[in-house]
Amino acid sequence: MKRPTQADVAQLANVSRATVSYVVNNLHNNQVSDETRKRVLQAIETLGYQPDAMAQSLRLGTTNTIGLLIPDMDNPHYWHIAKGVEKETQSEDYDLLLISASLDPHRELHGVRALSRRRVDGLILILSFVDPQGSEVRQLLKQKKPLVVTNARVPEPDVDSVVINDLDGTLEAMNHLIALGHRRIGFVYGVAHQGLGSQRLEGYQQALRQIGQEADKSLIINCGTTLQDGYEGAKHLLNQSPRPTALMVINDLLAMGALRAAADLGLRVPQDVSISSFDDINLALFTNPRLTTVSVNASALGQSAARMIFNRLYDPHLPMQSVHIESRLIIRDSTGQAPVTPSS
Amino acid sequence: MKRPTQADVAQLANVSRATVSYVVNNLHNNQVSDETRKRVLQAIETLGYQPDAMAQSLRLGTTNTIGLLIPDMDNPHYWHIAKGVEKETQSEDYDLLLISASLDPHRELHGVRALSRRRVDGLILILSFVDPQGSEVRQLLKQKKPLVVTNARVPEPDVDSVVINDLDGTLEAMNHLIALGHRRIGFVYGVAHQGLGSQRLEGYQQALRQIGQEADKSLIINCGTTLQDGYEGAKHLLNQSPRPTALMVINDLLAMGALRAAADLGLRVPQDVSISSFDDINLALFTNPRLTTVSVNASALGQSAARMIFNRLYDPHLPMQSVHIESRLIIRDSTGQAPVTPSS
DNA sequence: TTGAAAGCGTTACCAG
DNA sequence: CTGGTAACGCTTTCAA
Numbered sequence: 001m002k003r004p005t006q007a008d009v010a011q012l013a014n015v016s017r018a019t020v021s022y023v024v025n026n027l028h029n030n031q032v033s034d035e036t037r038k039r040v041l042q043a044i045e046t047l048g049y050q051p052d053a054m055a056q057s058l059r060l061g062t063t064n065t066i067g068l069l070i071p072d073m074d075n076p077h078y079w080h081i082a083k084g085v086e087k088e089t090q091s092e093d094y095d096l097l098l099i100s101a102s103l104d105p106h107r108e109l110h111g112v113r114a115l116s117r118r119r120v121d122g123l124i125l126i127l128s129f130v131d132p133q134g135s136e137v138r139q140l141l142k143q144k145k146p147l148v149v150t151n152a153r154v155p156e157p158d159v160d161s162v163v164i165n166d167l168d169g170t171l172e173a174m175n176h177l178i179a180l181g182h183r184r185i186g187f188v189y190g191v192a193h194q195g196l197g198s199q200r201l202e203g204y205q206q207a208l209r210q211i212g213q214e215a216d217k218s219l220i221i222n223c224g225t226t227l228q229d230g231y232e233g234a235k236h237l238l239n240q241s242p243r244p245t246a247l248m249v250i251n252d253l254l255a256m257g258a259l260r261a262a263a264d265l266g267l268r269v270p271q272d273v274s275i276s277s278f279d280d281i282n283l284a285l286f287t288n289p290r291l292t293t294v295s296v297n298a299s300a301l302g303q304s305a306a307r308m309i310f311n312r313l314y315d316p317h318l319p320m321q322s323v324h325i326e327s328r329l330i331i332r333d334s335t336g337q338a339p340v341t342p343s344s
Numbered sequence: 345m346k347r348p349t350q351a352d353v354a355q356l357a358n359v360s361r362a363t364v365s366y367v368v369n370n371l372h373n374n375q376v377s378d379e380t381r382k383r384v385l386q387a388i389e390t391l392g393y394q395p396d397a398m399a400q401s402l403r404l405g406t407t408n409t410i411g412l413l414i415p416d417m418d419n420p421h422y423w424h425i426a427k428g429v430e431k432e433t434q435s436e437d438y439d440l441l442l443i444s445a446s447l448d449p450h451r452e453l454h455g456v457r458a459l460s461r462r463r464v465d466g467l468i469l470i471l472s473f474v475d476p477q478g479s480e481v482r483q484l485l486k487q488k489k490p491l492v493v494t495n496a497r498v499p500e501p502d503v504d505s506v507v508i509n510d511l512d513g514t515l516e517a518m519n520h521l522i523a524l525g526h527r528r529i530g531f532v533y534g535v536a537h538q539g540l541g542s543q544r545l546e547g548y549q550q551a552l553r554q555i556g557q558e559a560d561k562s563l564i565i566n567c568g569t570t571l572q573d574g575y576e577g578a579k580h581l582l583n584q585s586p587r588p589t590a591l592m593v594i595n596d597l598l599a600m601g602a603l604r605a606a607a608d609l610g611l612r613v614p615q616d617v618s619i620s621s622f623d624d625i626n627l628a629l630f631t632n633p634r635l636t637t638v639s640v641n642a643s644a645l646g647q648s649a650a651r652m653i654f655n656r657l658y659d660p661h662l663p664m665q666s667v668h669i670e671s672r673l674i675i676r677d678s679t680g681q682a683p684v685t686p687s688s
Numbered sequence: 689t690t691g692a693a694a695g696c697g698t699t700a701c702c703a704g
Numbered sequence: 705c706t707g708g709t710a711a712c713g714c715t716t717t718c719a720a
Contacts (some may be wrong), residue, residue, distance in 0.1 A: 023458065048458070048483050050461045051461065054401075058396075058402050073423065095458060096442050097409075098440050100434075101432070117394045118439070119396060139392050260630040260634075264398075284570055287631075344675075
């Protein structure tokens, strides 16, 4: 059974296709008599007619869709961002086309391309690999489509962006640990590729330098991005001797793995080892112990990004913007005084 | 700067629009000479031409998009399902249009409608409120679009569906608890609306009946679906006296809240109270203690659903199917012997 | 108050 | 091998 078109409705109601369009869209400049309107509505009802969004898009040049490219679907952090985006799109009655790069450079590029082919009305790119200065992204800009990028290495001058100020939060967290007496601090650096989250690493090293430490390579473990990776990375670090008394973990997800690793090694958190991380996903408040973490408010990030899209949609001449999302340390129960007798 | 169309390319390359189409789509029944092909490719390159997906969709009647309606974006369970769907769509080179019902009946209905207007090539509906027998869904069926529903109250006869066999898993979990000596078992029933997850509740009650217990209303707490709800629900139950010695929690997310609640009440899990739940989200393996849970493999669920969509897409005459996802108990560390001296 | 028709950017059929 | 052209289903201007 073919789906009914405007023409079918028109025929059944004995009017022209145009008239159907008028009643469907409640055109007020073009009044339709109550009588015909009723007939048309009736026909629509019996046929179960729904306007075809594709045809509308083609005609109007608009899709009512926002495209969102995220690096990975396995990390709650990105879910939170997506959630924020969705919240905003929902309230504007836009739909969400979600593409995950699956932490793969090829797929990421593919995603950018797919999104641009699809004529989404705006897109939000959370980039890990693709260069925002590269030709792919430039293409998009030329089309004058609202575009927001993030995770960009630098705030780009000629594209809207939302940048996370990781550095301050990281320094705050490190100073917190240092103030608690920690001197041997490990870093679980689980990222999809080198350079990502570099600000967090940078903050870690910078804080150490301030207390006269040179970054000790062996205290930085470079691992993957899954829970299991976090678990193993932390375990590796905690098995060193002398054992680090504190761990900075690149994100909460991995930190949950780290928590588990500590437990499995019979180490109490925070008595034996302190753990601090990033993101403040909502789970961080419910772990055992609750996580001390640098709060990034991913959902707000997503929402801001979406907000920027709509703002530009409604007023294309807006100057380029760069929204900064501040991070701040949330001290909970996973960090405490450094143990007085550092385990040899 | 307007985006270039086929016509622009044709003009620049001095060929007809048709020819451009031929080289773009690599038509082999209609050979293009190497010379012209090169010219066209060149033009495409300099113009940065990309076929317009909307126009293609209109023409081909196909969108290369699978629509997915999930109940909520705050629950990792649905992310896992989405992840499974995405995995499959990705390998088929389809995109994913994601709509969240936000646990709201209106939005859910709205979502179903949006998806159907959008001419997605197939859709997966995880329904909480909308009746799969209702007119909305029937409409969709008439259009002969591949459609998979789940969370349906009953396996529907004339629509593809994937149903989770919750009952067996629940009974398994309950029997596990009973075998450990638990007799006073609470149930944290955090659902968006009554009737949802009823199989889990049913299994709980059935198992109790088998040991001659009538369901004690006060042991069933009806709460919301957030972590916080799980936390509070569990706390409420654990504050009763006599205190339940075990808790069944409707899903892992809420169980993480419950774990936290137990910790905050100074109760050790599993020594003082056992906690068991459902879903087996990947975090369940990393909580402290690790969760005993009825594994549902949400990702597989999503993948199966997507698989069914594609199967039907490729062969529309396939008989209606209903894939059953089995559940089974995974025993970890959050359940143990009932305390010998039940706290009065 | 209603209708005819142009056009959005494609693809695919049929001629040349 | 290449080009003309008719759809696809809709909105919107212009006329009646």
